[in-house]
Amino acid sequence: MLVSAKEMLDKAKAGHYAVGQFNINNLEWTKAVLQTAQELNSPVILGVSEGAGKYMCGYKTVVGMVNGMLEEMNITVPVALHLDHGSYDACYKCIEAGFSSIMFDGSHYSIEENVAKTKELVAAAHEKGLSIEAEVGSIGGEEDGVIGMGECADPQECKMIADLGIDFLAAGIGNIHGKYPANWKGLSFETLDAIQQLTGDMPLVLHGGTGIPEDMIKKAISLGVSKINVNTECQLSFAAATRKYIEEGKDQEGKGFDPRKLLAPGAQAIKDTVKEKMEMFGSVGKA
Numbered sequence: 001m002l003v004s005a006k007e008m009l010d011k012a013k014a015g016h017y018a019v020g021q022f023n024i025n026n027l028e029w030t031k032a033v034l035q036t037a038q039e040l041n042s043p044v045i046l047g048v049s050e051g052a053g054k055y056m057c058g059y060k061t062v063v064g065m066v067n068g069m070l071e072e073m074n075i076t077v078p079v080a081l082h083l084d085h086g087s088y089d090a091c092y093k094c095i096e097a098g099f100s101s102i103m104f105d106g107s108h109y110s111i112e113e114n115v116a117k118t119k120e121l122v123a124a125a126h127e128k129g130l131s132i133e134a135e136v137g138s139i140g141g142e143e144d145g146v147i148g149m150g151e152c153a154d155p156q157e158c159k160m161i162a163d164l165g166i167d168f169l170a171a172g173i174g175n176i177h178g179k180y181p182a183n184w185k186g187l188s189f190e191t192l193d194a195i196q197q198l199t200g201d202m203p204l205v206l207h208g209g210t211g212i213p214e215d216m217i218k219k220a221i222s223l224g225v226s227k228i229n230v231n232t233e234c235q236l237s238f239a240a241a242t243r244k245y246i247e248e249g250k251d252q253e254g255k256g257f258d259p260r261k262l263l264a265p266g267a268q269a270i271k272d273t274v275k276e277k278m279e280m281f282g283s284v285g286k287a
């Protein structure tokens, strides 16, 4: 059964480790992440962006697929199904569809509007037992060729949003979605520390987990980060393994073109990436 992410993240914050959110794209992705979590006895959060939700034919399809897998793969570790960077409308759709957690990304609104919408969604999510993440300070990344360097959130605004009863908070600390540019300045631990001082026990979320060096990850966890989002890194490892299989001509050998064979190296690569991250984040054995 899917669970809210609140309990697993409160435990992670108290225990000084982080739970990984791995974004899913299809059946292979979901299966690979769940298998790894179960093998490593780790809690896990499956992230679904609006685009990925649409790609997988809608949120109800995703809920059906994940619930079926939990039962038929005998998954016993805590699993949350979480909307990633949701709009106001998508949050309501996921609450209805049976997600166990949502993120409302109101960071592009004025702080007043972000507060008003977050407050309303906290009540709607909690009424149905879902956990809710909110965001302050936009997270950088490449959008249509424009590369953002990652902005730092205002700690006072973080406190305003944290006080609305959300379960965990995403705050920009110089992190960026996708690959980090060569001239990236690194995470702002000063900002993270200031946010943690003001928000106390609130689990903090680090987006843009792809490519952040291990020492920065460890330091972020020591300053209150309890959830780390990883998306691009699984895509890169899936693509590299699939390319290798085809370039070696394996799809031409026997029934190597069978999708169950063709997609197997990519699925294994996702498992290897998820394992590496869970070990780095310290969530292994914490289910």
Ligand code: 13P
Pocket (backbone or CB within 6 Å): 023, 047, 084, 085, 176, 177, 178, 179, 206, 207, 208, 209, 210, 229, 230, 231, 232, 233
């Ligand atoms: P990356 O794609 O950089 O791993 O970021 C993932 C993320 O933060 C999803 O919200």
